[in-house]
Amino acid sequence: MTWEETNKDMGAYQQALDAQTSSGADSRVAEGRARRAAVRAYRSEHPEEEAAHAAQARTAAPAGAAAAAGAAPAAAAAASGNGGSVAVAAAPMTAAVREAPLPTGNIPTPKKGAPDKHRLLAIVPPEGIQRVEREQGDRVHTWPHLLIEEFIAMAILFAGMLIFSSLINAPLRELANPNLTPNPSKAPWYFLGLQELLRYFHPMVAGIVIPTFILVGLAAVPYVDRNPSIKPGDRKVAITLFTILFMFGAILTIIGSFFRGPGYNWVWPWTQGVFFEL
């Protein structure tokens, strides 16, 4: 049955169409909702036709005849649609309660000459479409803009490293000797801040408590700082604290690296020399 042959209420159609259009709906969505409203308005005014349809569907379904089974769901599908979306219907809804046809147990056989591929067509009410509300924002294509920038950064770093590595050799001292402790003995540079702390604290504090505190503290940062703003002006406390701690670590590392000499005693690097190896 085409739209032209469908029984409908054109007054309700026009009313719903105007309402939808004025509320800013897309023209095709508005048209679809108005069509539904028109059909519903007609049905609610002619309940006797509905009852006849329903009775036909109920008697046809258990009969189990292939033809009737095919027709019954179609009739039910055409007649149903009272899925709670009453809001757009212009006329009041008094649709009769109808039961779905009982399963017939017939497995539909494919039509002769039907193509191997099949298409699925789902009819979805406009309200059923999930709208994703996300700002498109000011975006640019990754290729070429970001990838070229990354490539240049990588190439510059690699070129710099090649030049540096060609000119300056990594240290290799004499064979390891467990009986000969060099003076001073220093950890790798990234642990020199901790080694510097060893001068001031008990080893358990400097070596266990503080590093654990730093790692756990760092991991906990997002759960402690619940300020949602990322504007630097709103985060003065967080930025100040982090900067102080970061500088504290950097200064300790620099002291441990360049200002500590034999016996791990204080030296001035410009007079007594640098006791530091990478």
Add this chain to the structure above:
Amino acid sequence: MAKIQPPNLRESEVWKSIFRPGSIYRKGYKDTSRDRALATMNNVLWHLHPTKVKRHGLKLTYTFCLGGLSFFLFVLLTVTGIFLMFFYRPMADIGGAQAYTDMQTIRTSVFFGDLMRNLHRWGAHLMVLSVTLHMARVFYTGAYKPPREFNWVVGVVLLFLTLGLSFTGYLLPWDQLAIWAVTVGTSLAGYSPFIAKQANFLLLGGAIVSPNTLLRWYVLHVLALPFVLVLFLSVHFWRIRKDGGISGPL
């Protein structure tokens, strides 16, 4: 005489099978919105990125490329590290000390050996630095705030693993610098509460830095830690996209 047409490589079936639609190397690439998106989407490496990124993220002073460069350094260290593995044995028994003699061989006799070792050593130091600075950048741009809290935690784990990789590698040359730096660094584990002895033994494979330690740290350095790091790195990259790409703008 008929002209012999050279076969057009870019139209050949082989070429087309290698370069997927949207590849800039494929014939018919057009600088359109569609092909630009496909160029990112259809490449196994580039599709770590979304097809479009926020414009402010391109600004050099927002990221300083620190995360990407850390990843590049990791790849570079993997490549140079594999090269060095061909010439290095983690053995240091009395009278043998192959680890140390292999280092000397790499420096003097292996083609490009010295350059590779230098790249590996300097790259390792640089990676510790770049990962640390990357963390500072992420803090200052507030990029750890919801929904990115967990990715920050993953990042802290990655920083810890980077330090672990650098420290385990530090022992491998088996020279005076190596064993004494490691002796100093690990002596602190002996102060752990309750499990001091056990922690020390687990870390060193004995009471002091010994050939056992060398083997243990070698396996950690070339296999165990990189494996764990790649796992966390995958989660790190994946979460960047799932959490909505780069943070900001400020």
